[in-house]
Amino acid sequence: MTGAEDNEFIADDWATLQQLLYRDSWNEEIGRHRSPYVFRGLTSTDYNLKTSLQQFVGDSEEWDLEIHLLRNFRHYALQEIDQPESPFHLMALAQHHGLPTRLLDWTYSPTVATYFATRGSSDEDGVVWAVDYKAAHQLLPDHFQEFLDKLGTDVFNAKMLDDLMRLVISQSEQESGRISDRQTLPMLDVRDIIEEFSKQRGEDYVVFFQPPSIDQRIVNQAALFSSTANPRTSIDEWLKRHPDLYWKIIIPSERKREFRDKLDQANINHRTLFPGLDGIATWLKEYYRPAER
Numbered sequence: 001m002t003g004a005e006d007n008e009f010i011a012d013d014w015a016t017l018q019q020l021l022y023r024d025s026w027n028e029e030i031g032r033h034r035s036p037y038v039f040r041g042l043t044s045t046d047y048n049l050k051t052s053l054q055q056f057v058g059d060s061e062e063w064d065l066e067i068h069l070l071r072n073f074r075h076y077a078l079q080e081i082d083q084p085e086s087p088f089h090l091m092a093l094a095q096h097h098g099l100p101t102r103l104l105d106w107t108y109s110p111t112v113a114t115y116f117a118t119r120g121s122s123d124e125d126g127v128v129w130a131v132d133y134k135a136a137h138q139l140l141p142d143h144f145q146e147f148l149d150k151l152g153t154d155v156f157n158a159k160m161l162d163d164l165m166r167l168v169i170s171q172s173e174q175e176s177g178r179i180s181d182r183q184t185l186p187m188l189d190v191r192d193i194i195e196e197f198s199k200q201r202g203e204d205y206v207v208f209f210q211p212p213s214i215d216q217r218i219v220n221q222a223a224l225f226s227s228t229a230n231p232r233t234s235i236d237e238w239l240k241r242h243p244d245l246y247w248k249i250i251i252p253s254e255r256k257r258e259f260r261d262k263l264d265q266a267n268i269n270h271r272t273l274f275p276g277l278d279g280i281a282t283w284l285k286e287y288y289r290p291a292e293r
Contacts, residue, residue: 007247011255014262020249021110021128036134036154038106038208038224039113043120045127045250049104049235056100063231066102067191073099074190086162087190092211092225096218102231106131106208108222111268117251118260126251131226131235133208135245140205143168155224156209165193197229204230206238216275260286 011017025035040049053066070087073094081093095103107113110128117126134154137145147164148154156164169192210224217223228238239246251259263269264287271283 007243008250009247010250010252011259012252013255014259017114017249017251017255017259021114023247035108035110036132037110037130038108038133038226039110040104040106040129040131041113041115041117042127042129043117044124046124047127049129049239051102051104051231051234052095052098052100053102053231054234066100066231067194069099069101070094070190086158087165087193088158088161088209089212090190091194091227092158093214095225096211096214102227103225104227104235106224106226108224111263111266112221112273114249114251114259115263115268115273117249118256118263120256122253122256125253126256128249128251129246130248131239131246136206136208136242139242140207144205144207156207158209158212161197161207161209162193165196169193169196197227198231199229204228204233204238206235217273220275221273 009020011020021039022033022035024037025033027034027036057063057065070090074090077093091101091103095101095105110130113128117128120126137148137154144164147160148156151160206226206228208224208226211218213219226235228235264283269283270279270286273279274282
């Protein structure tokens, strides 16, 4: 059922939900169902698509905190992990462990997104956002698109973004005659790459990229991240300027429990999405929760 907006749909029942989750997935070029969409599930329609960094900075306008957070995360994380391969690897790792970053979590899996949308209060409608990442990447700066075309892919990974930014910075330094000191100052490297990423184009853009397979949770959730070039821009605002790139599925509050039970039977649950003892415990609490009366 269509909602108040042309790109908003309501999943009144399980069958309708399945149709909506896989709409526009047919790829005529390859003759297979390969959706160009990525998904994000939220437990309430009142929630926005602000990043954790935007929420952390709030009205303070202290956006330089991003680099301070990453610098110190790198410093203390070296006690627990190997040094990240690239600034975007570092950012993905920080996001994965709860540090405020400019990244937002998405998944290739519509059912994983639905699981997250059906959690939380049964008094609030949930929502699944779907964004056409291939079309979004058509709005990237030309050299971003050329880089993807050369590699024959539609989406970046953390290493590819790092390689691209290093090429851009290297070209800029050669043209200006500057000598780089990044080999001895690695955090300047992170800062410069992030700043270069942010200034590639006057108009804001969104990049979707695959994180390193940090742990099994990343793999099981079919995760990827998005980042706007300007950390101040929320994807909500950006999508309003590009309404043809997205749609939303509203999950009525009274359908949440039913949909979650059916996802559990399809092996989409906390135990599989969050491997480990904590995931098992959360799944068991949900599985054996007494029926609502």
